Amino acid sequence: EVQLVESGGSVVRPGGSLRLSCAISGFSFDDYGMSWVRQAPGKGLEWVSGIKRNGGITGHTDSVRGRFTISRDNAKNSLYLQMNSLRAEDTALYYCARDAAVGTEGVFDFWGQGTQVTVSS
Amino acid sequence: DIVMTQSPDSLAVSLGERATINCKSSQNVLYYSNKKTYLAWYQQKAGQPPQLLIYWASTREFGVPERFSGSGSGTNFTLTINSLQAEDVAVYYCQQYYSTPWTFGQGTKVEIK
Numbered sequence: 001e002v003q004l005v006e007s008g009g010s011v012v013r014p015g016g017s018l019r020l021s022c023a024i025s026g027f028s029f030d031d032y033g034m035s036w037v038r039q040a041p042g043k044g045l046e047w048v049s050g051i052k053r054n055g056g057i058t059g060h061t062d063s064v065r066g067r068f069t070i071s072r073d074n075a076k077n078s079l080y081l082q083m084n085s086l087r088a089e090d091t092a093l094y095y096c097a098r099d100a101a102v103g104t105e106g107v108f109d110f111w112g113q114g115t116q117v118t119v120s121s
Numbered sequence: 122d123i124v125m126t127q128s129p130d131s132l133a134v135s136l137g138e139r140a141t142i143n144c145k146s147s148q149n150v151l152y153y154s155n156k157k158t159y160l161a162w163y164q165q166k167a168g169q170p171p172q173l174l175i176y177w178a179s180t181r182e183f184g185v186p187e188r189f190s191g192s193g194s195g196t197n198f199t200l201t202i203n204s205l206q207a208e209d210v211a212v213y214y215c216q217q218y219y220s221t222p223w224t225f226g227q228g229t230k231v232e233i234k
Contacts, residue, residue: 044161045171045214045225059221062122093172104176106218107161111170114136 002026002119004096009115015085020115022079026059030074033058035108036081038092038117042111048094049081050105058105063089070112093117123148123217127226133234140202142229146213149195152219159219162191162200165228166211175200180219208231 008020020036035050049070050058060068069082079096091117095120097108124147134140150159158178163171175191179196188203200228202209210233215226 008172024136044212044228045216045223046184047221047223050221050223061222100173100176104218106170106221106223107173107176108160108163108171109173111172113170 002098004009004093004098004112005061006096006115009094009117011118011120012086013121014087014119016084016119018027018083018084018117020081020083020094020096020117021114024077024079027098029077030054032087032101033105034072034079035097035099035109036070036079036108037097037108038090038107038115039095040089040092043092046092050099052077052105083117086114088119091119122222123150123220123224125217126207126222126227127213127215127229129229129230130227131230133146133190133232134202134205135234136207137204140209140231140233142200142202142213142215144193144198144200146196146198146217146219147217150217150219151195158194159217160191160198161213161216161218162194163216164209164211164213167229171214175180202231205231205233224230 003025036048049060064108067085098110100107100109159179162175165171177192212228
């Protein structure tokens, strides 16, 4: 069974940092690209950042470029998002999501349940 | 960035009737070299993560009921739910994966009339 389990969300002050993790099981992690997608309270979905199966970066949305870094450890079946210089507008539920397959990068067929990040003073 | 705009923002449909959701992209999301349209649809029920319904504009994901269908080309797309069921109450999102940043529509909330 495919499982994606996010962790690391917390309440943090503006300007602070957090590292989100996503533990993967049930499939061969290094065969798939991955992404982080966020959803602010009561709002829609926003793709944050993506990473290819070999660790190459797919990209970031403009609002997080230079502040967030996506990475993966294929040996540990884990995906990460290092979040620095956090702002109030980064408050959201952060999902990790799996690319459907090679050739469909950007289509997400499995999602975790999300981890909540709240940026507040 | 490619902007995705959905209409309507919400709609109420009677059980067994058809629901139609529109999505417009600010740029063509058809890749001419492979003739594939880089457009997906997701369903998000309350308190749950999104679920993939459709990709390549009209290919139904494995396990998705046949009452869900996607159509369209270029910049105009439609998700149709035939014979709406109670379990279809959700917010539906279109998304382009033609170019990064991958972007979603604002969502359409479907309710029972």
